Amino acid sequence: xxxxxxxxxxxxxxxxxxxxxxxxxxxxxxxxxxxxxxxxxxxxxxxxxxxxxxxxxxx
Amino acid sequence: xxxxxxxxxxxxxxxxxxxxxxxxxxxxxxxxxxxxxxxxxxxxxxxxxxxxxxxxxxxxxxxxxxxxxxxxxxxxxxxxxxxxxxxxxxxxxxxxxxxxxxxxxxxxxxxxxxxxxxxxxxxxxxxxxxxxxxxxxxxxxxxxxxxxxxxxxxxxxxxxxxxxxxxxxxxxxxxxxxxxxxxxxxxxxxxxxxxxxxxxxxxxxxxxxxxxxxxxxxxxxxxxxxxxxxxxxxxxxxxxxxxxxxxxxxxxxxxxxxxxxxxxxxxxxxxxxxxxxxxxxxxxxxxxxxxxxxxxxxxxxxxxxxxxxxxxxx
Numbered sequence: 001x002x003x004x005x006x007x008x009x010x011x012x013x014x015x016x017x018x019x020x021x022x023x024x025x026x027x028x029x030x031x032x033x034x035x036x037x038x039x040x041x042x043x044x045x046x047x048x049x050x051x052x053x054x055x056x057x058x059x
Numbered sequence: 060x061x062x063x064x065x066x067x068x069x070x071x072x073x074x075x076x077x078x079x080x081x082x083x084x085x086x087x088x089x090x091x092x093x094x095x096x097x098x099x100x101x102x103x104x105x106x107x108x109x110x111x112x113x114x115x116x117x118x119x120x121x122x123x124x125x126x127x128x129x130x131x132x133x134x135x136x137x138x139x140x141x142x143x144x145x146x147x148x149x150x151x152x153x154x155x156x157x158x159x160x161x162x163x164x165x166x167x168x169x170x171x172x173x174x175x176x177x178x179x180x181x182x183x184x185x186x187x188x189x190x191x192x193x194x195x196x197x198x199x200x201x202x203x204x205x206x207x208x209x210x211x212x213x214x215x216x217x218x219x220x221x222x223x224x225x226x227x228x229x230x231x232x233x234x235x236x237x238x239x240x241x242x243x244x245x246x247x248x249x250x251x252x253x254x255x256x257x258x259x260x261x262x263x264x265x266x267x268x269x270x271x272x273x274x275x276x277x278x279x280x281x282x283x284x285x286x287x288x289x290x291x292x293x294x295x296x297x298x299x300x301x302x303x304x305x306x307x308x309x310x311x312x313x314x315x316x317x318x319x320x321x322x323x324x325x326x327x328x329x330x331x332x333x334x335x336x337x338x339x340x341x342x343x344x345x346x347x348x349x350x351x352x353x354x355x356x357x358x359x360x361x362x363x364x365x366x367x368x369x370x371x372x373x
Contacts, residue, residue, distance in 0.1 A: 035260045044313035045259035047246040053259050058313065 003057045005043045008034045010051040027051045078130040081202035081210065085129070088214035089122020089195030090115070092221050096187045114184070117153060121146060121188045125195030129203050146192065154185040169308050170301040170317055175291020179352045190221065228356075230296065231347040233283035234276040234328070238339065241271035241331060251275040253322045253329030263314040270307050272337065274346055276328040281360050284326040289355035293319040296330065296349045303345040305335025 007015045008022045010030045015021050022037070024030040027050055034045040034053035043057040097114055124146045131139030158181040165171045172180075194217035202210030230236065239251025243264050248255045250273035258264050278284040286292060297317045301308075308315045318331045334342060 031260060035262065038260065038313065039311055042311045042313055044316075046257040047259035048257075 004054050005041055005057045006037055006055040008037065008045075008053040008055070014049070014052050024051075078203070080207050081129055081199040082123070082126045084202055084207065084210050084214060085126025085195040085199030086119070086122045088198040088217060089125055089191045090119050091214075091218060092194040093118025093122065093187060093191040095218065095221055096190070096225055098225075117150070117188060118191050121150065121191045122195040125192035126199035128196060129199040133203055143192070147189075150185050150188040153188060154181045157181040157184045168298070169306055169310075170298050171294065172298045173291050173294030175289070175352050175354050176295040176298065179295075179350075179354060182353065194218070194221070227353075228351040229347060230276070230287075230349045230351060232279075233286050233351055234278050236343060236346050237275050237277070238343070239273040239275040239329065241267065241273040243268045243271075248331065250320075250329040250331050251327075253320055253327065255318050255320050255329060255331050256316075258314050260314065263312075266307070266315060267331075267333070270333055270337075272332045272334050272342060274330040274332070274342075276330065276346075278326050278328075282356075282358050285357040285359055286351060286355050287328045288321050288326065289352070292352050292355035293328065295352055295355075296346065297332075299349045300330075300332055300334075300342070300345045303336075304332065304342055307333040307335060 004019060006020045006022060008024060008030055009015045010024045010026055012023060022033055024033050030051045030053060034047075034055065037043075037055055038045040041055065041057070042059075043055040045053050045055050047053055094115065097111060097118075124142055128139045128143055158177060161172065161177040161180060162174075165173075165177060194214070197217060198210050198214040200210075201213035237251075242249050242252075243258070246257045246259055246264065248258055248264075248267055248271075253275065258267060276287055278287055297319060301317055306317060308317070315333055317333055320329050320331075321327070322329060330346070332342075336342070
């Protein structure tokens with residue numbers, strides 16, 4: 001089963017809870033951050049909304 | 060009296076030699092059968108010289124066992140059958156060996172073969188040893204009963220049959236294959252209208268737009284629909300095609316993943332590839348030549364149409 005390992009967003013109202021959440025300043029920074037984390041943890045970045053990404057581990 | 064005895068001894072020698080002829084010819088034909096079936100193809104297995112040696116050696120043993128069984132049985136030495144039983148045990152071991160090797164290698168593949176494909180390959184390796192035994196047995200039987208000419212004919216027939224049936228069915232027997240546009244709409248990637256996946260990063264979206272290649276497989280029958288929806292069969296397609304066309308993928312790039320997804324409504328299969336080789340002709344041939352896996356082939360239409368099979372009666 002796939003696991004969500006992190007959430008990246010610039011909107012503090014869109015994510016909360018027990019996951020690692022990374023807050024970015026704007027949409028551009030959100031994507032850059034998601035890209036970096038994708039390469040680091042080897043988990044695919046999926047875009048749910050303009051400024052909301054989840055990183056999914058399928059190993 | 061002396062002369063009569065001499066003739067008897069000579070005759071006995073001829074009989075002895077006919078035994079030997081049968082064994083030798085049977086073994087040669089058996090090994091030839093195994094060798095023909097060992098031709099390494101685009102799947103590049105067994106391409107390693109040592110892998111070939113292992114299978115040729117086992118093939119020789121199989122052929123020798125098959126051909127020796129005939130003279131043994133003709134001499135009413137029925138314990139010879141036990142040897143064949145032992146051989147079967149030995150070749151089941153071959154299947155385990157292949158399974159273990161391929162599973163171990165599979166963990167390091169960028170696009171893995173998948174368990175179904177490995178299991179299929181292992182079964183083929185075991186089965187081919189039995190075919191080798193059978194060819195040797197039949198040739199030896201021909202020599203023992205009718206002489207070496209009949210034996211040679213039987214042997215050549217066996218070889219021809221093996222050449223004819225060496226290749227099993229391929230994907231193009233089960234489905235029609237067409238190119239399809241890879242559409243990247245924001246994060247949504249689809250092939251020929253079949254939704255594939257969500258790709259978050261713009262870099263990855265660009266790569267998929269540029270080098271992605273799409274196919275749509277339309278099943279030829281209801282049976283084929285079940286076959287191409289099998290996950291193992293789909294993984295086999297992705298692996299084989301990635302081997303032949305190369306793959307634009309690396310460790311740590313989880314979004315660049317060749318994928319196959321089903322259009323649930325129509326049963327068509329969308330395939331997204333990230334090939335290095337972009338020649339459409341080559342790509343089409345690569346997809347067409349993927350073998351149909353034994354484990355994936357189902358015949359639901361046959362089962363449902365069997366007389367009295369559909370309704371429980373009592």
